Amino acid sequence: MDGLDSTQLRTLAAVVSEGSFEAAGRLLHVTPSAVSQRIKALEETVGQVLVRRQRPCDATEAGRPLLRLAGQLALLEREALADARGPLGGDPGRTRVAVVVNADSLATWFPAALARLPARPELSFDIRQDDQDHTAELLRDGVVTAAVTAQREAVQGCRVRPLGAMRYRALAAPSLADRWFADGLTPAAAGAAPVVVFDRKDQIQHRFLRTLTGRTLDPPVHYVPSVPAFNESIQLGLGWGLVAERIADADLAAGNCVDIAPGRVLDVPLYWQHWRLDSQVLNALTAAVCAVAADSLR
Amino acid sequence: MDGLDSTQLRTLAAVVSEGSFEAAGRLLHVTPSAVSQRIKALEETVGQVLVRRQRPCDATEAGRPLLRLAGQLALLEREALADARGPLGGDPGRTRVAVVVNADSLATWFPAALARLPARPELSFDIRQDDQDHTAELLRDGVVTAAVTAQREAVQGCRVRPLGAMRYRALAAPSLADRWFADGLTPAAAGAAPVVVFDRKDQIQHRFLRTLTGRTLDPPVHYVPSVPAFNESIQLGLGWGLVAERIADADLAAGNCVDIAPGRVLDVPLYWQHWRLDSQVLNALTAAVCAVAADSLR
Structure with missing residues (x-):
């Protein structure tokens, strides 16, 4: 096997995050039929069905590890590109950081953590809301990069820190x-x-x-x-x-x-779980979340 | 055809509202295997697959009209039973009224409408939140009995009233x-x-x-x-x-x-859409929603 095609991985991530081939095509500026061809090609490489074709589209069991890989690659790629080009290197594209947060944290202390990060026009937060006993699923499935969760055991490939209760x-x-x-x-x-x-x-x-x-x-x-x-x-x-x-x-x-x-x-008790990645954005968000949680939780 | 079995219809509604055969079994006090047999029997009667077996379970295209029918029958049945037994007739079981509301209405004026109804211990509200441009789907699919929606055209089988903007x-x-x-x-x-x-x-x-x-x-x-x-x-x-x-x-x-x-x-502009049913609860809720909306919307 020749390794995986990064465009195809990006397309898989777009289909799942946007929920349909049409919406993924709009995001990537290609036709829905190009999206479909890329997904099929990736499925042929892997030898597994990766996307459940429904509304909204979802990754299959086999698709989930690839979805997580796609998210990790995208984050690292953006940051390497920004570093390589330097501060005057032009638009490195947008970095989307997806985080799932339980409803009560989101309604109370969590927005202050987002606001602690220096404003960078290329950084987009993609916040999801879910019950604290279910947030770890989205992390395991690779839909999000980090989670405020009640699950204390680290999800595979993740690091976990206690935030207080x-x-x-x-x-x-x-x-x-x-x-x-x-x-x-x-x-x-x-x-x-x-x-x-x-x-x-x-x-x-x-x-x-x-x-x-x-x-x-x-x-x-x-x-x-x-x-x-x-x-x-x-x-x-x-x-x-x-x-x-x-x-x-x-x-x-x-x-x-x-x-x-x-x-x-x-x-x-709540925990911050995030992918083990040496990403500047993720490190900064982790520091902000831990600091605000220390002031807000027990 | 001999008509539809009301226990099977109730089971279909429970599977979709609770999301799994296990949870539906808990609600109905039967085993998941009994739930599965009832759904299969209903599918054989109708000659169509009615439930998409996934997490959470969902009705198929063919299942949706039956889901709506199940909800309508349940509401009418409860009220007829309560009327037949009179005020001292004992516990008529719980009446669940499912309503989908857009997030901003739910966060502002809608709870006051719920609180206007006289407190009755057998009445349970099952409120869902969705975007005002998407709330009509749940109504059409029979998941909810009424909706606060931006859709002005009546969903099939529904009555629509303007609430203001x-x-x-x-x-x-x-x-x-x-x-x-x-x-x-x-x-x-x-x-x-x-x-x-x-x-x-x-x-x-x-x-x-x-x-x-x-x-x-x-x-x-x-x-x-x-x-x-x-x-x-x-x-x-x-x-x-x-x-x-x-x-x-x-x-x-x-x-x-x-x-x-x-x-x-x-x-x-927002609208109140609800099933065309002569239900006391639904009539009371409609009056409360219209009254509160008149004070809160333009």
Whole structure:
């Protein structure tokens, strides 16, 4: 085998990141049919189907290692080119850094880490949002370069650093707390009172109830997958829910909500996982994320 | 044909809403193998593959009309049962109302509509978030019962009502505005200045630039798919972006941001589309959504 064609690898990455052959073609300034030919050629070289042709397109099991390789090559190539050309060497093209972040980190401390990097017009952040227990999948699949994740074990080819814990408090509107939790968070009340959950991947409310009551409860659930809407739904009395400390403390101070389990919290330890790459952008982002997390997490 | 089996239809809905045979089994209190047998039996009755077996599971083209039918039957069945049994008739089971809402509506006015409905322990909201130009797909596919959408044409089987327009202003941090827009939002500046975009489906920034400059521009983009993180990224100077009026006016008043296109706004008309069903819950939700939107949109 003659090694892999870098244009074909770039095309694979574009198809998966943009979701279709048409969109990848627009990004690469070629026709969808050229995109299709490159993917087919790469699949013939490897002897495996690499792209699942659906909307959006996805990498197959066999395609994932190649997708990660494509991302790593692109980042290193850009930086080598920029170094070789020097500061006056003209446009080295854009460097896209893809990072997946859990919703509560993204809504609170994470943007400050992005803003710490010196503004460089060629640098584009491609932030994704996912549950902290699922962020490592996108890293393993090569869709992102780094992740804020609850997974402590290093994904293959990645380095991992602890960031501290995100602390959650159980909040409810005073009216909901009066109706359901006048006698505290008893198993009977917790099994019957409505709870606001971010989405189907979000297990922390149920985990918190299991820790508190020793039982697996099945309360009525409202799914509200938006941090501000989640928070407002709790304030408006739709259900109780676990709210990240920074937002919870503001709600408690304003009197919008009460803590229905005073003195009981849920701590979710978070980690920064990133590809083992000697990349300037990645090193700078790692330093910024660790510094901001140190100020924001426990 | 003997008509469709309602248990099989319910199982199809559970597989798609929960994403896997295992999770559907947990919801329905049966084994994954029982789920699989029911889906196969339904597929044999219809003579089509109905479920794409992947993670998460999805309905095929042929499965979608059946999915919608399953959702409609479930809603009507619950209400008929509750009516038949009367207010003391015991637990009629839970009614899940699935609604897709665009991110900016969800982060601003939509939760107040949910809170207007009288609290009923058997009612569960299953809110989804998607781009306003894509929300109608989930409605057509039968995944949701109603949508806040930018699509004005009624989806087949649905009723549509105008809700008013969400108004957006182009904001940037003062530092970013000084650096790039000292001479206003010229085509040269708009093509070079970094812009914050919600996700790949979000086209409004590019549409706004096209309207203003008459050109299709390709500025550097940061994707930040979280309303609070999007807003904070703009405040921190990562890029400019279009911010929903209610949030924008607070940012402008606080002096965190400046309007880089004073007097120019983007209005996105929104519509409430819902299945044509004589359902009490859906009627109550429609009245609440229309009332809150009338106060919040233009």
